Amino acid sequence: MAIARKVSFKLNGKPVEVTVEPRELLIYTLRERLAHTGPHIGCETSHCGACTVDLNQMSVKSCTVLTVQCEAAELTTIEGMEQGGALHALQQAFHEEHGLQCGYCTPGMITRAYRLLKENPSPSEQDIRSGISGNLCRCTGYQNIVKAVQSAAKKLAAAR
């Protein structure tokens, strides 16, 4: 049947190598082989976005990517946001603006917002809302998430 194959890629800056069946989804490789349980599973129809990671400088839903498609890829997850003991501006902003409650959507949401701000450093509120439309949240009603992204955008702009 399906022959497992070796896949090598960079995860949060560190090289990793896994051996997986072709049908293994990236989300399972991250969570179960590589102990990165930040990205979460919230559905099986690619709607909720809780599994969002940054793959080759793009936000993707890791539940709809095969690990075997990730050869030589560069992957960033929520675990890679904090650098040298310093929280990313987004992480700090989510905390300060009460942009999380149960925390389940948060890793995917922050990872998506990270790429959103790289693509569009000064987003309008509408830009932010449509920019995170691939990430569902049941707790916050999004309002404080939007404030958090706006706050982080300001801080990142000031730091440039």
Add this chain to the structure above:
Amino acid sequence: MSETAELKDREHKLQGIGTSMLRNEDAKFIRGQGSYIDDIKLPGMLFGAVVRSPYAHARIRKIDKAKALACPGVVAVLTADDLKPVKLHWMPTLGGDVQAVLADKKVCFQYQEVAMVLGTDRFAAYDGAALVEVDYEELPAIVDPKKSMAPGAPVIREDIQDKKEVGHGPRTHPNHIFTWEAGDKAAADAAFKSAQVTVREEILNPRVHPCPLETCGCVASFDKATGYLTVYITSQAPHLVRTVLAMLSGIAESKIRVVGGDIGGGFGNKVPVYPGYVVAIVASIVTGVPIKWIESRIDNISTTGFARDYHCVGELAADKDGRIKGLRFTALADHGAFNSHVSATKLPAGLFSICTGSYAIPNAYARVDAVYTNKAPGGVAYRCSLRVTEAIYLIERMMDVLALKLGIDKAEIRRRNFVRKEQFPYTTSLGWTLDSGDYHTALDKVLKAVDYEGLRKEQAAKRADPKSPTLMGIGISTFTEIVGAGPTKVCDILGVGLFDSCEIRVHPTGGVIARLGTMSQGQGHATTYAQIIATELGLPASDIVVEEGDTDKSPYGAGTWGSRSTPVSGAATAVAARKIKEKAKKIAAHLLEVSEGDLEWEIDRFKVKGNPGQAKTMKELCMVAHTGNLPAGMEQGLNAITYYDPPNLTFPFGAYLCVLDIDKFTGEAKVRRFYALDDCGTRINPMIIEGQIHGGLTEAFAVAMGQQIPFDESGNHLGNSLMDYFLPTAVETPKWETDHTVTLCPHHPLGAKGVAESPHVGGIPCFSNAVIDAFAHLGVTHMDMPHSAWRVWQQCKALGVNKR
């Protein structure tokens, strides 16, 4: 520093009640270091995948496990027959019924659990599940609850066919569960007979689902050597689960540990004990290794506790000035195939009798008839405060219906019927004593903030303009809801009273640990309970650690649902803290060589009256309490535990107003403005309260404007994935404006009432009223939810407003 500045500074350091303290729990979540159920990995753990019925009603002729067992990695396939030796193929529910754990001889709803395949990993388990072969003989299904009690209707529950009652009084038909009544029917009927005007509407509260972002699951781990069972579980009520497991399994409750870790949203979805949990536990007992079961999203929507499905008739009798003289509300309740929902034993229809709402209604009668159908079991869930969503939806809709009939403004008719401020505590004609309220002030504040008169003028102008492409609707909801279950004389589940608890230990250097019987699923308990203790004890909230969820550590409690944490455990926390403060005061008096009566408390210390230089801070007293320098006969330590049995439920209230514009040609409704004023008494953390309001309103928006669980006539699901189940994104979700008043709860130690379900209870009728108000000038008195574009367009078409 001036004296006032110094006091402010000391107060600020505490971050106590009233402060928008940033959350203690955020640090792990923003780093992706939460510990949710699917993050748990134990050595030797097997994965369980459930095989489910494709039919809503069918006999099981045969189950063939052979192909599944031959699949690589499959360890076992469990069916009802495998659970029979331990008598766990059926289990008691929290509603007084029994429920099949794995279907025995027949299935009663689509996706019902038929078997569980245990595999060495997820892949093997799912591959094995695909290979289990089940022979079904399809039976006619009942999907419409109005057909459940028809003569000759197919019997759904053959297992209890001969039972004359299922926990809540006599049954009149095999598909009947119970009939519950409240109030005085004769008095209500008399009021209707003599009324100047009566109104009647048939009002549906459709079946919906809480759909938290994390689905349900568990890791069950039985240690054969010690006989000790540990269950990690997505449960809002770990202690209740432990007691139920002890009853089910025969294992001593002292050898069962239930652990609720981080939970990705509950909203009532994670209260019931689901078959998947029980099979996983049995599997672990049999195999002696940990078993993980995590359901899929489709499983979650299709089989775990749904909400609502109340088919109601609302009637009000009033005089010509709109003063209500009588109320008759009846509901046909579709409970699905098993009565599994949480409800206090004496209250099988939950707190539905709050349906007199914020109004002084002299004669009232409520009745709920509950029936079985071939659908998933449930009913009480989704921020409902135990059927309060159903009750308040009904009364708030009927207020608008009455207003329309009499040509009275929808805000004015409410004012005329409100319980007045001076009437509190007010006992309603259905028996609840509303603790405190000031409904007039709340409503007036909202109307002023939105310029209500201006809005009605604008609406009148738009109505007069045939070229207007939109219909403008204004929705009002002035709700009172009932939370904080509850006094044990009224509220128990399987006999266990709904008290709750807090245990506090203060350490010598001033750190504190508090453990409670509640269970946060995102509500911020690690912060708010700490803030209560900070204010009571004068120690900084950032040094106060709060733990919930581990039944080995926490004192007994009924968990977090129905907005009960602040009313019950919040009270327990204050009472426990005050016990500690009392003891600390004695120590302070001893140290300062004065009597207790000479001391007064100021923020974080006891001061001698008239001699402010003489003081002892709580921090100092923490250390002293662990030394020998104590009053004679006093034990060391500063600890307390309180089990709080509330004297009453609490009654938060609010006034909400929604403005929306409906596109006549597509039926799409755009929310222009939503103003929400909430009164939950004392506000512990305003930031967290506002977050709860945002979330509850968003869920209300989803329910009112798009959610439903549709079925075809054979009981097949028509929209049970996130493709169809409406979860709004940030684009659809309106912006929320929040406001508040503060009316203290007279019977709560902190004057607090609880708030997290209010926005959902009050929000749904507000949206619904707004949509219907958009058509009110054309004679429309009611439209059922969900107000999807399609359904609203059908109304536009029926009225001919979509013609160009």
Add this chain to the structure above:
Amino acid sequence: MIPAGFDYHAPRSVADAVRLLGQLGPEAKLLAGGHSLLPMMKLRFAEPAHLVDLGRIAELRGISEAGNEVRIGAMTTEAELLRSKLLAEKVPLLVEGAGWIADPQVRNKGTIGGDISHGDPANDQPALMLALDASFVLTGPKGERVVKADGYFLGLYSTQLAEDEILTQIRIPLPPAGSGWSYQKLKRKTGDFATAATAVMLQMKGRSVARVAIALTNAGPTVLKARAAEAYLAGKALDDASLNEAARLAMGICQPTPDQRGDAEYKVAMCGEMTRRALQAAHARAKG
């Protein structure tokens, strides 16, 4: 949640991909963006024994101008279409349409070729392709052939693409200067498939319609071209009366599948409404 097992192939050239398809036969499915196929496989509605991933074939990507047309590699993602300055300037309909597809993450993987080849009437690209009078390059063991989008879509999940062929390139003739364009999509929420959607390309001559293309998404078993409406509008002004009639003619060819988005009556009416709004929006943009 877990797909059935399969073998995975990642060819580096179109020729290799075609060869593989030939070798593996009907048990093989092409993997483009994967956001239609993988969800079906996770629910085990599809269980191909082989997946041929087109994601490593560089020649299948890219947007360029060649003579009078724009050429787009089939594996170009919706996000790449959205970012393209060339398209924004020369084929803005495609940029507007791509922005209505799914959500940001899905657009980073979903491809124009995949959206076209699936043969799903709910996908948005087919209507855009018909409105733009696009052509498709189909590559098989016998070489390349170019077929027009108009006539490519045969029925539900059925196109002119043979089992051993791959859609490799989309060719779009540059719309004449002054063209008006619009894609109006009614949906239950962001990211949903269309309840109804209409793509319009419009050229005006003075106050009359010189030429108009109208294509309908999710209004039948396949994408539909509203030919009667197009013919009717030629030479006419766009006013309430002609818009009403064009909408009526478009509605006349609709056979939508009832589902949770709406019954046939609603979907047909919404097709009319989206057609009207697309014509109005295109008119507002048109110059000439």
